[in-house]
Amino acid sequence: MANDLTRRNNFLDNMMNMRNWMNDDFFSDLAPVADHMKTDISENDKSYTVKVDMPGFAKKDIHIDYANNILSITGHRDTFSDDADKEGNVLHSERRYGQMSRQYRLPDVDRSAISAHYENGVLTMSLPKLQADNSNDSHIEID
Template identity: 30%
Template sequence: MNSLFPIVDNEFSVPDVFDNFFNRFMWPSEFTSTMPKVDIEDKGSEYVMTADLPGVQKEDIHLSYDNNVLTLAASHNEQKDSQDDQHNYICKERSSSSFCRQFPVTGIQKEGIQAAFKDGVLTITLPKDAQQAQPTNTIEIQ
């Protein structure tokens, strides 16, 4: 069975529940995660992953598939211009951010992977390798 969901993103694990609670309510936003929200859909012959990347430019996205791991990384750097020197910021959190997410996935035709980026949304199509497709084993519950 293919594993498309990162182990570290398990919302039901006890440590993660507490970590998220404290990150959201106890720590300033610079300590919280800036991971993009990702949807993964199984369309039969392919997987389609959609990631929201607001404020990120196409040139700042790095996407790779190596050793059965899909890696999505991006960075966003807001350059200071001469007008920024005139502002007296108390807090400036929007200047830069970066992330890297990895998704273990097997049985993919790596030559057929396609990606498109439009309006801050990255869509990745991962065609399944028909030769590596394995039937699901159904286990009867007694």
């Protein structure tokens, strides 16, 4: 009986290890966005504030666009110039290169007033909201 229980536990352990291995391998291509562009967005009556973690990017390699109520942020890294040893062998590498991007729906932003600042791997943006223009109010009072 104990032998059957041990075999069953070993089988379950092996299945869990295989599942973990398959998930790690299958989802590894999705990891760069989730791991490298974590975002905080806050909102008040006058603006949105967006903070995006983009460590290792040069400011010149970050592109920001706002169109049709969508904020798009794209970062691009070409290669890394460091070697693991004298022969250039890399034992383990988790850093990625290529293009990563995210999009966020933020309606009614005053495009001309958006500001962005990049420091210590964090992109911080202020997106002021459009102010309602009450001078063109089409409402007509009835006497």
